[in-house]
Amino acid sequence: MLNALEVVTTVVVGVMVGVEFSVAFVINPILSALPEDSSQLGHAHGGRMLGAVMPVWYIGSLALVAIWAAAGRHHDSTGLVVTAGALLLLSVIMSILLLVPINNRNKTWTPDNRPADWKEQLNRWERFHYVRVAVIIAAFALLVTALT
Numbered sequence: 001m002l003n004a005l006e007v008v009t010t011v012v013v014g015v016m017v018g019v020e021f022s023v024a025f026v027i028n029p030i031l032s033a034l035p036e037d038s039s040q041l042g043h044a045h046g047g048r049m050l051g052a053v054m055p056v057w058y059i060g061s062l063a064l065v066a067i068w069a070a071a072g073r074h075h076d077s078t079g080l081v082v083t084a085g086a087l088l089l090l091s092v093i094m095s096i097l098l099l100v101p102i103n104n105r106n107k108t109w110t111p112d113n114r115p116a117d118w119k120e121q122l123n124r125w126e127r128f129h130y131v132r133v134a135v136i137i138a139a140f141a142l143l144v145t146a147l148t
Contacts, residue, residue, distance in 0.1 A: 106125070
């Protein structure tokens, strides 16, 4: 049973990492290359879509890692799992404090009501997102290492 939990948790976190990596290095560059109104509308739509899904995914991943750490507390790899959990917790805190406030504004913008500094706000979000992606990649790497 623990083996199944380990694999499911690693896959769930790995897919989340893939989505967030894709947002950072594929989706956002594509959206930013579009004409200004289309770019802004695309970012707002993406903020609404992923803003609805990602909180569940982040919290769910953290919960799975916590269950893994508790269930496998007597194994040698528990330290890696706990450290991965701490990194995922950091990513949740970063999200709540740094990324979500910007995203909550962004997802309501249209070409008619966006603020003059909308590009600067999106650039700030992207910089925070790069750090968050690095954090969750590190957590994923620790989970994969714990599996081996």
